[in-house]
Amino acid sequence: MKEIIINDVTLRDGCHAVRHRLTLDDFQSYAEAMDKVGVDVIEVAAHGNGLGASSIHMGKSLHTDREVLRIVRQALKRTKLGMMTFPGLGTLNREFKMSVDEGVDVFRVCTLCTEADITRQCIEFLVREGKEVGGFLGMSHLADKERLLEEAKKMRGYGAQFVVLVDSAGVYLPHDVRKKVGHLVEFMDIPIGFHAHNNFSMAVTNSLVALESGAKIIDATACGFGAGAGNTALEVLVAVLQKMGHRKDMDLYTLLDAVKIAKGKFIKNNPIISEESLLTAMNGLFSAFSRPVLRAAEEFDVNSRDIFNRLGERGAIFGEEDLILEVAVELKEKR
Missing domain, CATH: 3.20.20.70 (Aldolase class I)
Structure with a gap:
């Protein structure tokens, strides 16, 4: 090496x-x-x-x-x-x-x-x-x-x-x-x-x-x-x-x-492996999706796990943050 x-x-x-x-x-x-x-x-x-x-x-x-x-x-x-x-x-x-x-x-x-x-x-x-x-x-x-x-x-x-x-x-x-x-x-x-x-x-x-x-x-x-x-x-x-x-x-x-x-x-807390981090990986999503998914889940009163799963099914990639909101709205409407 x-x-x-x-x-x-x-x-x-x-x-x-x-x-x-x-x-x-x-x-x-x-x-x-x-x-x-x-x-x-x-x-x-x-x-x-x-x-x-x-x-x-x-x-x-x-x-x-x-x-x-x-x-x-x-x-x-x-x-x-x-x-x-x-x-x-x-x-x-x-x-x-x-x-x-x-x-x-x-x-x-x-x-x-x-x-x-x-x-x-x-x-x-x-x-x-x-x-x-x-x-x-x-x-x-x-x-x-x-x-x-x-x-x-x-x-x-x-x-x-x-x-x-x-x-x-x-x-x-x-x-x-x-x-x-x-x-x-x-x-x-x-x-x-x-x-x-x-x-x-x-x-x-x-x-x-x-x-x-x-x-x-x-x-x-x-x-x-x-x-x-x-x-x-x-x-x-x-x-x-x-x-x-x-x-x-x-x-x-x-x-x-x-x-x-x-x-x-500026590093007030060391990164942790949260539930969101695991779900991001399990669904093959961009690591930076965690925060916007949590915000969308709270805003539309839906389960963040469902958002992660649906994004994974749709093959979301980086730069598609708008898709997070779209999925959250769909989940809320189907409830």
Whole structure:
């Protein structure tokens, strides 16, 4: 497991946990602390779904993407600045060009795992700009290993320098990781990454299995801070890796100090595996659906379990938050 790249997504995925209300001081303080640790990339956005996602539909962020990128860029001296967005939420002439102007180092272009075609324009633009760019295949549990390889090869053909498989629903078990990550590693000539969610309490384990299967890039967050049940806990991941003899270059004590800063400022409660997190995973739903499902259940006086089940039956994917309200209304009318 040499050349392991650790991508800290606390300041992007973590926004889900606080309804996208991180302050500029939160961004700056955490980035300054983590810059001393030796993590490779800190990924930043004002909204948990990435740049350009702030909206009434998916939730309004407290600050603009430009503001948070700029303040973190100023805070980082040794760590690369990263971004992630979906084509459509982020546009070429707005979010992508703005990110280039603000000095982002690593770009990740995200899409549903069966729709890599829509990333072509953005990836090719970033390649022409001379930037480090990769693909981010969301909801990857929805496709088999052959289809994932097909989509990853498309991204490689557009110029992607790495591809990350995203367990958006937190539903992967170790054998899923071995099968899918291992297949991409075997047949791709660029680094493969893995982004875990913790709905089944498997995030750290699955991240380690991904590395054992040949992955080179792992996403993690402080205290697992992220959507739903959270992500791979960064401090646990690093401690385990060092116990195994890897990433001794990272300062674990400084990392633990940075985590304390985060807990003092914006991580008021560590993510937990709630009933909603389990139902999200069991129904193969985007981990960030938990909060809007609970709100809809309360607003329309229906059972949240029924909403989760119906969304699973309808194959809901990220970006379809309006469908949650539609299902809640249908359940209320049929009662």
